[in-house]
Structures are given as structure tokens and as C-alpha cells.
Amino acid sequence: MAKTLLTTVFFLCVAASSYASPSLRIDKPQHDFGTVTQEDKVEHFFEIENAGDSDLVIEKLVPS
């Protein structure tokens, strides 16, 4: 039983890596604004990169 499971997992991995896929890379996903004064808004640009080998689509951004 354990053996079959391992084999299945192994095949799944091989299958996944043989297709081209996008890969989102964000080196700094956390940002500290430090101390800010009371103003209306603050703004930050997160640098992103597609480290994969097919097009990366940003489907949506959900703030909390």
C-alpha cells in the first residue's frame, strides 16, 4: 500500500514538471513603512517577476 502511494506521488511530480508553467516570484512580500504621519494614504510598489516558463496572469488582488 505504502509503495503504491509513493509511486503515484512520484508520477504526479514528473507529470507536473514536464509542462511549462508560470511562477510568481516576489522577493520582498513584506513591507514596513516605518513611522508615518497622519496623512490620507501611503503607497508601495511590490516588485514581481514571472520566474516560470509560460505566461503569468494576475487574476485578482484581494485587499483585507
Added chain:
Amino acid sequence: MASSSRLKPGEKGKIRVEVNIRGKFGNIMKTVQVHTNDPQRPQTILSMKMKIKDLIHMKKYKAAEIFSGACKICHVDRGRGRKGFDLFINDCMMCHNTAKSASPLAALRAKNKEDVERAIREGVQKTSMPGWDARHSGPLFEEEIRSLIDYIRPVSKVGQAN
């Protein structure tokens, strides 16, 4: 929002996030979930934190300045005529609380009594803690100081008479 919602392999881009902080105060944490077609990680979390201060508090001050001028309206007057717990809430808790600038009550209670007493009377050098005792030019008199010590009175050393 992202500069472009589609990136070619190897392409770089930016996600612009704007945080509305109007009327907010203190420590703030914000997150944004990024949903993509990346099969390994369909969702990634971006997070931002900041500490928002009003203009008065952006400057550096000497500790005892909270006792004078416009500062004392918030830092001293609210506790006037109060004692113990009531005094602590009004004059101390704005600094001594979780996620604020100084140790929360539980941490003060874990200190030994002499240090607590000395800190309240004389202040703590090189910090924003001023000496509150009238004999050290503070706004509090003996009875008020005692009420604070009794309220904070370290409880960790139960059974030790002092």
C-alpha cells in the same frame, strides 16, 4: 494594481498598493492576496505594516515635556483627581500597553517593587518615561504615587513581605 496583469516568462512588473490611513492611529497591518495562474502557489500574500503618528508625536521630546504645555491636556490632566487603576488607565496606559511604546501592565508586575517605585518617582533615563513624583518636578503627589505602586504592586513574588 499591477502594472500589467500578464507577465511573459522572465518579465518583471510591479504591484501598486495604496493604503488609506485617514483617521487611523497606532500600529497598522494590511495584507493583499494576489491570485494568479501559478499552479504551485495560486495565492500569495503581500503584507505591509506601519506605525501612524500624528504631527505632535513625530518629533523627539525630553521625557518630562509631557507634563507641560499642550501635552499635559492628554498626558496629565485626564488622570487628575484619580488614583490607582483609574489613574493608570488615564495617564499610563497610552504608553504601557501591548503594541505601544512601553511594557504592558503584566510586564510591569513581573518587576521587583523597588524598581517599579524608583521608575515611577524618578523616571527611566534615556527613555520617554519621566519622573512623576512632585519632588522630581512631576505632577503627582505622595498619595497618588502610592496608589499606583499599590495597583502595579508586583504580584509575582507572592508571600514575600515587603
